[in-house]
Amino acid sequence: MAVTDYHVHTARCGHAGGATRDYVLHGLSRGLTEIAITDHVPLYFLPGEDPDPGLAMTLGELPGYVEEVLALREEFRGRIDVLLGIEADYAEGHEEALATLLAPYDWDVVLGSVHFVAGDWIDAPGAGARHEEEGSANLWNEYYRLLAKAASSGLFDVMTHFDLPKKFGHHRPPECEAAEDAAVAATRAAGVAVEVSSAGLRKQVAEQYPGPVLLSKLVAAGVPVVFSSDSHAPAEVAWGREKVVAAARAAGATEHVTYRKRLRTAHPM
Numbered sequence: 001m002a003v004t005d006y007h008v009h010t011a012r013c014g015h016a017g018g019a020t021r022d023y024v025l026h027g028l029s030r031g032l033t034e035i036a037i038t039d040h041v042p043l044y045f046l047p048g049e050d051p052d053p054g055l056a057m058t059l060g061e062l063p064g065y066v067e068e069v070l071a072l073r074e075e076f077r078g079r080i081d082v083l084l085g086i087e088a089d090y091a092e093g094h095e096e097a098l099a100t101l102l103a104p105y106d107w108d109v110v111l112g113s114v115h116f117v118a119g120d121w122i123d124a125p126g127a128g129a130r131h132e133e134e135g136s137a138n139l140w141n142e143y144y145r146l147l148a149k150a151a152s153s154g155l156f157d158v159m160t161h162f163d164l165p166k167k168f169g170h171h172r173p174p175e176c177e178a179a180e181d182a183a184v185a186a187t188r189a190a191g192v193a194v195e196v197s198s199a200g201l202r203k204q205v206a207e208q209y210p211g212p213v214l215l216s217k218l219v220a221a222g223v224p225v226v227f228s229s230d231s232h233a234p235a236e237v238a239w240g241r242e243k244v245v246a247a248a249r250a251a252g253a254t255e256h257v258t259y260r261k262r263l264r265t266a267h268p269m
């Protein structure tokens with residue numbers, strides 16, 4: 001049986017704490033059989049060597065990150081599988097830069113995220129005000145347009161926090177359903193999976209990503225699921241796992257998937 005957490009950060013990103021080894025140890029204590037370390041990719045689409053130290057590792061830190069994860073894989077071999085992953089931002093027009101950045105490494109799984117929407121972060125502290133200032137429907141439509149492009153790009157294995165703009169409590173307006181449906185269809189067509197993440201349960205919206213209705217839609221479309229915590233501290237590894245598994249079951253999922261060298265395997269739930 002595969003007991004997994006597919007979204008785990010490290011202190012390199014500047015807004016997570018603790019030693020990477022402690023994330024693995026906590027996963028072990030929670031009964032995980034595999035953990036994908038998936039720190040934020042360097043902000044390759046913004047100018048400068050270190051455009052935002054509080055958001056991501058620098059380009060120079062990437063080789064050390066990979067080295068550390070591979071060393072942990074060796075250390076924990078036979079106890080828990082430590083996978084080499086990354087959470088990579090999608091940035092429209094910068095697809096080749098991302099492909100070039102990822103190319104030198106033998107990733108197990110690449111998570112695709114849209115955090116940068118209409119010129120700014122959609123999930124940064126205070127970004128909730130953007131819904132009032134810029135129009136919630138505008139942001140949601142633009143977000144889903146980008147998410148559909150990201151899913152179709154061939155760069156990613158799993159789309160993260162599919163309904164991220166709800167983070168501060170601004171649920172998707174009814175008039176944005178078509179954009180949402182297009183993102184679901186693009187994800188399905190690209191053969192990309194979706195994470196069911198407990199992170200939303202820890203945010204203002206207090207609901208897993210994706211919410212129940214959207215998750216049912218994704219499952220019905222045939223999009224595979226992975227389970228994740230989006231941990232930014234060792235104690236968050238596997239946090240809320242029972243809840244996200246139950247949510248996937250309630251949405252009709254009967255299996256979840258794992259990755260090795262970007263190849264997917266399905267497991268019954």
Ligand SMILES: [Zn+2]
Nearest residue numbers: 009013015040
């Ligand atoms: Zn983060």
Ligand SMILES: [Zn+2]
Nearest residue numbers: 087113160161
């Ligand atoms: Zn993210």
